[in-house]
Amino acid sequence: MLLMAKMSRNEICLLLGATGVGKTLLLKRLQKLSLHELGEPPSTLPTVGTNLTDLTLKKKRVTVRELGGCMGPIWASYFNDCSSVIFMVDSANIAQVSSSCIQLLSVLSAEPLCSASVLILFNKIDMPCTMSLVEIKSLFRMDDIIASATQPITTLEMSARSGQGLQEVLSWLESIKVK
Numbered sequence: 001m002l003l004m005a006k007m008s009r010n011e012i013c014l015l016l017g018a019t020g021v022g023k024t025l026l027l028k029r030l031q032k033l034s035l036h037e038l039g040e041p042p043s044t045l046p047t048v049g050t051n052l053t054d055l056t057l058k059k060k061r062v063t064v065r066e067l068g069g070c071m072g073p074i075w076a077s078y079f080n081d082c083s084s085v086i087f088m089v090d091s092a093n094i095a096q097v098s099s100s101c102i103q104l105l106s107v108l109s110a111e112p113l114c115s116a117s118v119l120i121l122f123n124k125i126d127m128p129c130t131m132s133l134v135e136i137k138s139l140f141r142m143d144d145i146i147a148s149a150t151q152p153i154t155t156l157e158m159s160a161r162s163g164q165g166l167q168e169v170l171s172w173l174e175s176i177k178v179k
């Protein structure tokens with residue numbers, strides 16, 4: 001019985017990032033895209049607590065669990081039982097870079113996540129004031145972070161509003177191998 005319950009449970013991906021970076025919009029857009037009906041970007045409200053979304057991909061189902069930015073102090077209580085992590089950054093918000101960087105480092109150094117696959121998304125690249133990928137990666141010292149992390153890390157620029165990069169996020173989720 002327990003084995004059957006384990007077999008039928010979806011793989012879990014944690015979706016993390018500071019308040020307002022675009023996590024909920026990403027989830028709503030991914031869900032529509034996985035059903036081949038992207039449409040217009042919907043409105044969102046700040047997530048107080050967590051937000052679970054099931055995605056049906058080509059070969060599997062994944063449950064993405066968004067943890068609201070306001071839950072930052074207790075994110076770690078959700079780190080067990082997930083096979084992958086998406087960490088989202090707002091590329092248009094330079095004031096959030098240092099706090100996001102500290103959050104990212106604490107996620108990467110958490111023991112339960114030491115072998116999780118990690119996708120770092122630089123969102124909101126449609127905005128006029130957005131930082132370039134080179135600029136934001138250098139502010140984060142991303143090359144050093146990737147070199148010293150135990151996890152495989154992928155980075156991607158995207159816009160949850162325009163839809164740029166959404167297909168790549170789905171492909172990344174599809175590619176995760178659960179150990």
Ligand SMILES: Nc1nc2c(ncn2[C@@H]2O[C@H](COP(=O)(O)OP(=O)(O)OP(=O)(O)O)[C@@H](O)[C@H]2O)c(=O)[nH]1
Binds near residue numbers: 026
């Ligand atoms: N221009 C632009 N706006 C975006 C993009 N992604 C999200 N937004 C907007 O940013 C605001 C916050 O988006 P949410 O998805 O609610 O942010 P969140 O990360 O879920 O925030 P919390 O739930 O509070 O942690 C909304 O007004 C979104 O429409 C994007 O790629 N481009």
Ligand SMILES: [Mg+2]
Binds near residue numbers: 023024045046066068
């Ligand atoms: Mg949210």
